[in-house]
Amino acid sequence: MKCLTLNSHSLVEPEYEKKLAALVEGIWKEQPDVMAFQESSQSVGAEEVPETELEESGFVPCPFCPLIAEDAKQAKIRRDNHAFRIAVSLRSLGLAYFWTWTGAKIGYGKYDEGLAIFSREPVLAACQFYLTASHDYQDWKTRKALSLSISTGKEVSSFVCVHMGWWEDDEDPFSAQWKRLLGHLRPLKKSGHIWLMGDFNSPDQVRGEGYDLIRDSGWRDTYLLAEKKDSGITVPGQIDGWRNQENTAGMRIDYIWLSPERRKDQPLQILSSRVLFNGRRFSSVSDHYGVLIEWEYQPAALELGGLQK
DSSP: OOOEEEEOOOGTTHHHHHHHHHHHHHHHHOSSSSSEEEEEETTSSOOOEEEEEEEETTBOOOOOOOOOOOOOOOOOOBOHHHHHHHHHHHHHHOOOEEEEEEEEEEEETTEEEEEEEESOOOSSOOOOOEESSOOTTTTTTTHHHHHEEEEOOOSEEEEEEEEEOOOOOOOSSSSHHHHHHHHHGGGGGGGGEEEEEHHHHOOSSEEEEEEEEHTTTOOOOOHOOOOOOEOOOOEEEEEEEEOOSOTTTTTTOEEEEEEEOOOTSEEEEEEEEEEEESSSSSOOOSSSSSEEEEEEEEEOOOEEEEOOO
């Protein structure tokens, strides 16, 4: 299977239409099985997409996690929704996905900024939940996660799209968001592997912060597990959220994490990890680069005469 994650920046990007076309072309050529997009936006005042048209595009509604008691408002899917346009464009090329989207907050004063996940396999379950203590849609720091579960052949696996905050945030630091995320993931552990895909705002070279916290929690960085890999750099320089930070040239802050090893009868092999949409492997389409991994199940070891082969 192939999994792609990208902080798309979407409608905020200059020359958006050109970059959307380049993104669709790259997806069509690589044909990932699962895709996760952060900062997947739509204009607040754009025309709503009729339900019949949404269904035809492969859209799957995504309810809130049962742990969310309040009646949170859902943004309607609008005509210029980044995920909707990707889905429609790909279907016009003969590549159909099931997909879901949620708005997390108002971005740049005029966008419903949210998350999207795509799957080539039918969606068995979908869910969304908050990572931040604040659920204020007008608060630019509000964060959500979005998950879907699909059959991956040998099990039901869950794929979770996340966009985390910063380690040193005074109001809602990374560590608090990580704790909430783990709490929401507990019900998913009853099935198969869990994949965390997204922008974690945690450089891998910084010790004692977000990256180390995730690894110390038992999660596995698929970049490190990959048999073949490139530099892994996902941010070429200073971007929004990192303008006043040092050592921001060539950061790796976008990851695909694999849940702690639990089932020895279904070992996984990460075949490769590649950076896409970086100007070398397809045109740059965002202020982030994408990460594409390819993986497969390995046959369980056969015990013969007390030996494993």
